[in-house]
Amino acid sequence: MRHIHPRQYMILTVLYTIGTSLLIIPSLLATAVEHDAWLGAVFTAVFNMLYVFVYVLLLQRFPGLSLVQIAEKLLGKWLGSVVAWLYISFFLLLAVLLLQFLGQFIHTSILPSTPVWFIYFTFMIVIVIGLAYGVEAYGRSAELFFPIVLLFLGLIMIALVFEIDVSRMRPIGERGMSPILLSGLKMSTFQEQICLMMLAPLVANKGKQTAARALVVGTAIGLLVLIAITLLTILILGSYNTAHFVYPVYVLVKKISIGDFFQRIEILMIAIWFLTVFVKIVVTMHAGLIGMTQTLNLKSCKPLILPVGLLIAIYAMIVFPNTATFFEFGRESWFSYALSFIFVLPVSFLIVDIVKRFVGSLFKHEVSE
């Protein structure tokens, strides 16, 4: 059984949480609630932590089992498989969307003449290699990337501190809390830590450092970064620009100029994104593969890596013919679809488990009497 250290799991979680959120979330939040976008980010974090706590509870009740195995244990062979396959389709679709998103960004911002499918396939090759080497390998790679990512993010924040105009943030809460809550809820569905839950059995718990703790801490750190960056975009670009630029964080990083020589470093930001999105896609695909392996009782997921990789790369081309359908999907349908898998189903598992144990304890009492 392959193992990774809880610290590596935490690092994977942080990179996963940062994932694509820096790219999508500030703009969408600013469109919804203008200069209160940072508050929206705070609520995104609150909702996200709520979901993670549900996962932690599940992990504690079913130690060593992945989500799919939990489903089968709780709901029986038949219903459990259905749910398991729903989850697998969710993971795979998520991987497609992530790959598509990354490809679109790169195509729009830096490589406009390169055909998009080339970007999808090339990136998929890297991901497939990562998966083939296994979780230990990409866990270690993530550990290597992590200080670089943190360093660069810290650098951005320090370098931009002088451009802040606090008045851009005011008036606070102009439209009331309800739109902010709604947008926070919607944005929280762009973080899918549920995929990380599938990897939890692979983590070797070392005493107090468990997978559950790593998940919580990692998510918290990632969300803090999200809040900080959203705050920065609002304070520096203003709410209009943040809402109307498709990739405001990219525009923000373009502004960094220290002493007239430390400038034009935004390509470093793109390198960081490569790393975080790589982690996100690898973990998501791995979750899907683990799900398939466990449901079908296969010996290992290795033979499926290449086929699934091909499938996802091909679907990345099919799924959204243009950027408008992508935005519409993200705005209208993703929210409830993702919420079902991220929150509704896990909570249902919890409820079913609680009810089962309660009913079970009732029967136990009766028998012993």
Added chain:
Amino acid sequence: MLGSISMIAVALLIAVATFPALWKAKQRKEIVVASIILIVAVISGVGYLNKLVIFNPIFIIRSTFEPIGRAISDLFQA
């Protein structure tokens, strides 16, 4: 045309590279699953490139979940 051919070629390459080893290790199930996935991938890809009707899961998801999403948004607005 070139795209379809290369897609099929890649799928065949993957099959040829991995199946014999699996056959030897008696992992028949894996071969079946892998081939199903490859066939789905190739059919979708080739279908898309030649503008035939293709299976786009987004449609299903949109039709199911869009109304739910709207309902929740309205709930908040109320």
Added chain:
Amino acid sequence: MRYAIRWLVLLFCIMILTSCWDRQELNEIAIVVGMGVDKIDDDILLSVQIVNPGNVAAQTAGSLESAPVITYTQRGKSIFEAIRKLTKLSSRKLYYSHLRIVVFSEQVAKEGISPLLDFLARDHELRTDYYVLISRNTEAQHILEITTLMDRIPANKLFSSLETSHWAWAATGKVTIDRLIELIAMEGDEAVLTGIIIKGDMQEGETMENTHRLALRTLLQYDGMAFFKKDKLVGWLNEDASKVYNYIKNSVISSVGVYACPEQEGEMTVEVTDAKSRVKGMVRNNQPKVKVSLNIEVNVGELECSMDLTQEHTLQQIELTLEESFKKVVEDTIAEMQTKYQIDIFGFGEAIHRANPSYWLEHKEEWSELFAKLDVQVDMDFHVRAIGGFNRSVPMQKEE
């Protein structure tokens, strides 16, 4: 076998990392440093200033062979179309990531610059670190065609002098494109851009001979600031009004002002070392009210009258004089904007918005009218900190 695969992958990576579809070879691109937008009939006339690399290199500086920059001009229905059409003239692909300034002609600005800003915001090659200017007595095209001396690339000269001027003189301001878009979009604030003129004979300025004199006959100079209503240019602020604008907007880093000496004939010049402005909005009895507090620290720079600068009471007199004089200038400027134009360039609307969002939501449509009658209170606070190296004025003959 595994070895072979690894080497293949490595080879593949090396090949694609140098990028094939999107490669930009240095000798295939022409670096655009300045852009000018004019109008001819219904079309846009786009001018670009491109660096001529061979001539800008240090060793060949001063060579009469060719100019350090080249300008191309092309007509098109939109900026993007004009840019592509420019390839008919230029031998290389134009590369916009090093753009330093964009100049819009006054005429174009009067018709509304928002449509022209669209391409600048949308294109991936363009960044947000260039400044936007309005050309005043001439077409933008001609601004780009004037030769300059110390900085051989005129766009660079414009860029550095705008930054220096913004730093040292309160009547100029540097505005980047994202700030411009923000100001146009904001409902309680309006855009203001620095204007540029050609001083001297234009025809002469377009030749290399212009830079071969000790006293340049034709120069590019910043002059006044243009104010907008939404995205249409409405008028120009003179020197004093521009200063007031920059002070209120808190964008003065240092500057200089000349005032009459207290109780004497003659004038004194003070150097502003620090200027802070606070604009506070409030709503009293359903009436909006704005309080502008300016806190300015100065050093005495030049004296034309005889004063003993070692006495504290002299400095206090100076402070009082400054406060009274400048307060009048500020109040006059604000009043003029209120009565003559009814355009809120100072951001008072935003101040009200921040102070009382519900009032703003109700009344923002009629802000022009409300601004015209707005009660503005100006508080001025000057502090004289240092007096330089001479503690009295240089002895002069008093008139008996």
